[in-house]
Amino acid sequence: MKKFSICFISFFFLFFMSMVNFMMMIYFIMNNMVIFLEWEVITLNSVSVVMSILLDWMSLLFMMFVLLISSVVIYYSKSYMSSELNLNRFIILVLLFVFSMILLIISPNIVSILLGWDGLGLVSYCLVIYYQNFKSYNAGMLTALSNRVGDVFILMVISWMLNYGSWNYIFYLMFMKNDYEMYMISSLIIIAAMTKSAQIPFSSWLPAAMAAPTPVSALVHSSTLVTAGVYLLIRFNLLLIDMLFLKILLLLSGLTMFMAGISANYEFDLKKIIALSTLSQLGLMMSILSMGMPDLAFFHLLTHAMFKALLFMCAGVIIHMMNDTQDIRLMGGISNYIPMTSLCMNISNLALCGIPFLAGFYSKDLILEMVSLSNLNLLIYYIYYLSTGLTMFYTIRLIMYLMVNDYNLMSIYNLYDEDYTMLKSMMVLLFMSVISGSMLSWMIFLNPYMIYLPLNMKMMVVYVSLLGGFIGYFVSNMMIYSMNKFLMTYNISSFLCLMWFMPSLSTYGLNYYFLKLGQNLLKYIDLGWSELYSGQGMYYILKNYSIFYNFYQVNNFKIYLFSFVMWMMILYYFMLMKF
Amino acid sequence: MMKFMFMIIFMIPLCFKKNMFWLVQNLMMLMMFMFMNLNISIYYNTNLSYMFSCDIMSFGLILLSIWICMLMLMASENLLKMGFYVNFFLLNMLFMLLMLYLTFSMMNLFMFYLFFEGSLIPTLLLIVGWGYQPERIQAGMYLLFYTLFASLPLLMGIFYIFNKSNNIMFYFLKFMSFDFYLLYFSMILAFLVKMPMYFVHLWLPKAHVEAPVSGSMILAGIMLKLGGYGLLRILILLEKLSLKLNFIWIIISLVGGFYISLKCFCQVDMKSLIAYSSVCHMGVVIGGIMTLNYWGFMGSYLLMIGHGLCSSGMFCLANINFERLNSRSLYINKGMMNFMPSMSLWWFLLMSSNMAAPPSLNLMGEISLINSLMSWSWLSMIMLMLISFFSAGYSLYLYSYTQHGKYYSGLYSFYTGVSREYLLLMLHWLPLNLMILKVDWVMIWF
Structure with a gap:
């Protein structure tokens, strides 16, 4: 009886659904097929409120990834949350979250998307306040209210779309593109997406949401919820090209990427470092999206989901073993004690950096080369490459702190690498974070990108990565007296490490x-x-x-x-x- | 129609016997299902007999009032346990149901007025009879005199209409039109006070705070809807002036809705918070009605039904906590998730319905009201955004303050939820969220 716990049943069901979605996706993409279902709720003045479902390769593929990650996360939480009294509540909340995510993915209608969109906000609120302490209370409130801003903007989009007599936005994207109302709609949609994907004025909630249990962070705050905004904009992308607001979005998302990259280097909390790296990658997706390449953004969204979920799961294992300590200064040398987890951690970290032939390489390298290829101003170009360097910087710093230095927590400790429930679930994602990049790039890009660059521009990624990696190595070896030199630059340091004061501004500054x-x-x-x-x-x-x-x-x-x-x-x- | 009136009247002798509490409750439920099978046409008044008739709007509101009255009996089991004048309570409840039924089923404007005022009496008796603190006398006075002060001009207005046109039937109102400022204000104000509009809402939090749970449920569930019902019926008579003057009420309600939602953050009394949130929602309803467009009329009716179920459920929850902790203060009602995790689920569900989360009727109603207000003027976007955002804010504030964290350490003894309470909450929540599947039933009324 013990074997068929709620975790195992949900794992099996979700995994099965994920594979079904995978098969369907291949069938759809081969036959170039789309299924569109509509169920009418009410018609008023010849305006129909409908619940619609759009199944194309994009939604099926995204669903497959969400279901796969959620299945392994649930399997993982069987061990991670094993001493939790209300495990059923936790699993049901996660399942509800997956359900609303799927509703969001499949609906091309702005009213029925609200079902998933609001559901994500509410369920993620419940998951963030899952632990009964002040930190999670505040983080939950910040998360829910930041997301509520997006809900409100979606509500306003609904009322603006009443002009067209239907809320199936996909029909109007091309046709009504130059309409005045459409400008309004697309700006509102962009702001809504920015709240969900934590772009710059709204980014403070993402690191705060790390108060949630680690499986939740792996599923919700890295791979699915935060990419909902990106996904919405991918769906709306036809509308957004050539808009002024999209240029602003490019700047804001670039700054998000840069800001998160810098803040991650100042951070000592393991989960917050990963959260900030998520934020940085979200900025990357948003910015490439706002340059008019939604398929690249979608590609990076999927590969990123895999290795970031894996990264969080490794972090969860480490946190468990460190007696719930999250400070990386107290960790170190764990590769000697838990080789398997360290392996997963390193592979996902390197995939994040875009080391060749891991998942991140295919998407990130392609994005950066397309950036080099396109007609950009220098500021955006610098931001892109500096952020790439910064990714390498905080990754190497994290690896050095975790793997290389000495173990610093207590003189008596018990690290073990035999929790096979966690390891098995991590293996699935490990496999995916190695192969998903190449697999997807062969599968979803039917015609390849032609990239034509001078050698130095082509090597730019390698230069900034190496530079970032070296700096990361040196910073992690920094002694305490050189740390004290940061006091000389106290103002600028506190500005950079507190995410440009955004958390304070969006809480104390407003309320x-x-x-x-x-x-x-x-x-x-x-x-x-x-x-x-x-x-x-x-x-x-x-x-x-x-x-x-x-x-x-x-x-x-x-x-x-x-x-x-x-x-x-x-x-x-x-x-x-x-x- | 008359058979239901007689059914209610003949239930009255049951109140004078002992142990008839649950029988009356069951009979009300039976009546609800009987009423549900009534033949209703979308376009016309049906089931005409004497002054009674029923169209979709009165049908929905009668259903809601029978439903809420039944749930009120379920919620106030405490009275039965303590033997606190149960028979009088039952009598009062049946009298109230009778009044509400007659109010909604009257075709005649004067008879509507009569029962509209008549329903005040059982409410007043509930508050001053079964309330908790001595301040309930003042609260009852506020309730009575706010409503009466504005509704005596309404009586004069009805006489004026009858004098001019020899007709006060609802159905024929659409063939008349009056262009007379004093008439406009006298007809509208009574309903605006009843709704209540911002600035004349003071009676509502007071009455809610002092009322027992049944009083709060009926106030939030039905009494506020009487105002909306009256407005929806009467505005067709005053079209010309409405086009000129309605912007006043829209502005007051929208700005007031924003202000009220900010005030909710300063409340430490659960019931007061829920009462203020009703004022906020009713502000949007007033706005939707006053835009005089189709979406607004439909949406305000829908939001009235949704809000009736939702806020009544919230008051039930507040009372469930009150029965255990003997306080409604948020400083004492903390960390309830540790004691009643299943009840916390219901808190969350009803709270999320209150902030118009899908798939509740409130969301559909709010969407159509936003549509109507935005087509009236796009500048109302600002206030609507603020209202929508902050109503989520105070709902979350209420939920997380009561459910999350440590519990009050002065707590001496406690018992968890009983199945009656879960049933009670389910009967609030299920129609609220399942009726979205057949939403035209509670939305399109003419």
């Missing part, structure tokens, strides 16, 4: 004003003027008048008598006047 406004409104309007001019004010006025009249009525008998006489005299006077 104070809104909370203060809310408090003032409550104090001055609800408990102030509104009460004064309705309930309480009316009460006081009536009360005072009744006291006032009461004052005249509670008197001596003599005064009544006197006033009676007075009134009689006045009446008599008037009577005399009349006659």
Whole structure:
């Protein structure tokens, strides 16, 4: 009975579905087939709200990757979360997440995409606040609210698309391209995608979301949720070409890539380093997307999903063994103790750097060569190559800290490499992060890219990678007294290592004003003027008048008598006047 | 139609016997299913008898009121356990159901008004009779006088219409048109106070805070919808002035909705927070109605149904916590996930429906209201975005504050959820989320 735990059943089911999707994808791509299903919810004024499903090779391939990663992640969490009391809740949440991701992938309709889009936000919120501590509380709130911005923009897109009488956006991408409303729609869509994919004004949530359990980070915050924005823009790409906003997106995503690369070098938290590298790769995808090459972005999205999930899973194993310590300064020399995990870690790290013939090489090298080939300004070009160097920089630094130096945590320790549940699930992804690049490049690029570069430009990737790698090596060997030299550049260092102050700005920088406004409104309007001019004010006025009249009525008998006489005299006077 | 009225009336003798609580509840449910089988035409009023009739809108709202009244009985089992004037409570509940049923099924504007006001009495009795703190007297006064203050002009308006045209049947209102400012304001304001619009909403949080769970459920579930129902019926009469003047209410409601959602972040009382969130949602509904377009009318009706189920469920949850901790304060209602993990699921589901997550009716309603408001003026985009964002914010605030983290350490004893409560919440949530599959049933009403 123990064998058929919820983890195993979900693993089996998801893996099976993934393989089915794979077969279907091959069939679809061979026959150039698309299936489009529509189910009408309601028609109002001849506008149909429909739930639609689009199955083409792109959605099937993405689904295959999502299902594969989620299946192994669930299998992995059987061991990783084995001491968790509410394992069922955890697995059900992950399954719900996969479900909403699939709904997002298959729907080409802006109303029905909301089903997946909102679902991702809510379920990922539940997963981030899974642990019951303050850090996860704050991180969850930041994640959910940043993602909610995207939901709101999608809602606004829905209302703008009412102009066209249908929400199946794929029909309007070419046809309505020069329409004014379409400019509005595409800018809103870009902002929505930027929130989900954590581009620059909204990037603070991605490193914060590392408060989630590590399997969640492997599935949600590296390979699937964060790529939802990229995927949406890939679907919308026909619309976006030649737009001004896309140029802005290019700059912002390039800066995201650069910023994340630099911050990762200052970071000492193992999961945060990987999260920042995810952010950097997301910037790469977004930027190549905004240069008008959606297929390259999709390619990198898929290969990146594989090796990044693997990287997170290795990090999870290491964190488990280090008594839940995540600080890389306390790790070191683990390749002597856990060779298999170190192997996976290194392969995924190198695939991230784009070392030839691993998964990352095919996509990243192609992207960078296409960047060199296209007509760009120097700033963007520098940002691309500096970020590539920075990737190598933080990767080598991480490898040095983890694998080479001495073990620093405690004098008594127990590292073991025999957790086969975790290792087996990592093997699947290890295999995929070696082969997926070549496999995909043969499968989805029917006509090859023609690249024509001078030698130095061609070798530029190698130059910056080697340079970054050397710097990373030297930085990891830095002594404490040279670390202290950073104090000389305290301002710029804190600017760079705190992600350009984005986490502070998007939390303390914003919420104070809104909370203060809310408090003032409550104090001055609800408990102030509104009460004064309705309930309480009316009460006081009536009360005072009744006291006032009461004052005249509670008197001596003599005064009544006197006033009676007075009134009689006045009446008599008037009577005399009349006659 | 009349048979249902008599069914309610003949249920009244049951209140005077002992141990009839669950029988009455079951009979209400039976009545709900009987009513569901009524023949309804989309285009016309059907089931005419005397002053009664039923079209899709009144059909949906009657269903909702029977449903909510039934759930109110389920929610207030505590009264039964303590023997706290159960018979009077049942009588009150049946009286309220009768009033609501008559309000929604009347064809005649005056009779509608009569029962619209009549439904205040059982609500007032609920609040001052079964409420918790001494402040409930003031809350009851607020409820009564806010509504009465604005609805006496409505009575005069109805007399004026009858005097001018000798007709106050709803169906014939569409053939008349009045261009008279005073009439416009007197007809509209009563419903706006009932909705409630921002600035005249003060009675609602007070009443909710002081009311027992059944009072809160009926207030959020049905009472607010009376205003929307009245507006949807009456605005066809006032088309000309509506085109000129409706922007006032739209602006007040949208800006007010944003302000209210900010105020929600300052609430520490769960019920008060949920009450403020109702005001925020009703602001969007007022906006949608006042745009006078088709999407707005449909969407406001749909959001009223959705919000009736959703906020009533939220009040149930607040009460479930209150029964265990004897406090509604967020400082004490913390970390409930440790005690009631299954209840936490329901918190999450209802909270997410409250912030209009798919596939709830609220989302569909909000989409159509956003459509209507955006086609009215695209500048309303700013306020709609803020409202939508912050309503997610306060829903998450409520959820995470009550469910996440450590529990209150002064807690002495505790018991987990009972199956009645789970059933109660499921009966709120299921129609809210499953009716999206047949949403035209609760959306297209003319």
